[in-house]
Amino acid sequence: MNGIPLLDLDLCRARQQRLLSRLAAAPGGAPDLVVLTSPEHVQYLTGHRWDYRWARAPLVAIDSQARVLLVCPDREVELAAADDLRVYQSKWRSTLRLDQRQASAALLGDWLLSRGPRSKVAVEFSACCPHVTRLFPDASLVDVDPVLWDLRRRKDADELALLRRAIDATGAMYRTARAMIEPGVSELAVFSSLQAAAVESCGEMITDTGNDYASGVRGGAPRPRGARAGELYILDLGPAYRGYFADNARTLSVDRRPTDAQYQAWKRVCGAFAIVERMGRPGVRCQDIYAAVHDWLNATPKLGAWDSHLGHGIGLFVHETPHLNPSWDDVLAEGDVIAVEPALYGPDLEVGIRIENDYLVTASGLELLSPFPLSLVED
Helix, strand or coil: CCCCCCCCHHHHHHHHHHHHHHHHHCCCCCCCEEEECCHHHHHHHHCCCCCCHHHCCCEEEEECCCCEEEEEECCCCCCCCCCEEEEECCEECCEECCCHHHHHHHHHHHHHCCCCCCCEEEECCCCCCHHHHCCCCCCEEEECHHHHHHHCCCCCHHHHHHHHHHHHHHHHHHHHHHHHCCCCCEHHHHHHHHHHHHHHHHCCCCCECCCECCECCCCCCCCCCECCCCCEEEEEECCEECCEECCEEEEEECCCCCCHHHHHHHHHHHHHHHHHHHHCCCCCEHHHHHHHHHHHHCCCHHHCECCCCCEEECCCCCCEEEEECCCCCCECCCCCEEEECCEEEEHHHCEEEECEEEEEEECCEEEECCCCCCCCCCC
């Protein structure tokens, strides 16, 4: 897979141009060079992602003439949205090197020898290492992270295709869960079966997974215990397909006999989606949607309470902009892909209900991307 582009190369070039245009319009004007070292941004702009990204150090650089360098581990990729490809060895005799970032930065230094002086260089303050910054002792360094995070909000067609594939994998995982969850089933067995369902759906190894596979608690990793009658099993699933994350949740009744309190809380949580779908459109403040859902969920205290976030963007990271959270003042924009997760928790619920849907923000409203059954019992 490392030699095959995961994203459309023409759209990668368009994203490069959008990045340069945004930087040029910022106070202080365009930088002489942009250097990116996070695997997510290398993929976003060149189309490529390497396996075992924690053990590889690719790098992309874009100069003021929009010429692009891609530093590749081990061998050149066949096709990339880049003008110059250079290679360092990530392994010697099959042993991974520990100095890969230094090796890739050295190739960047060689590439820069034929280019003019640089007074302003844009780097990711969250990811750029001294091996790179030491190449620019006299330059002013500016943080490109906020611009990239904002650009990543509007998903292009190639990104949406990968997101839809990841989200579809969660549908296969829920079908598996509904067929196997019952009193006594091992949480570890559920986890293993759901991972297998995701891999089968994607047709290849997934690049990440969700975080909540435990029964009778709000969330957490699977444990060596059996699910118990009366419990609610919250599954918050986030398989990533070729680097792009799904993130949605369903809550299942372990014994398929939800109590009246559980059923009433489930109905209330499902009702929150009508509010989100009515309000959600470009230009709407996320805080306003949060406040409306907060009022709805907390209007009936006997059913439980809710004080968490309402959701967030998804893409190359599981929590992206925009934030449906009063700690931020974001506004929905066309092209956002958001995960919306209303919930109710209370002592009478055997922990509580959380349901999460994924939506694409379109010009006319929200498009549901996760049309899987919401029910507490098998349909």
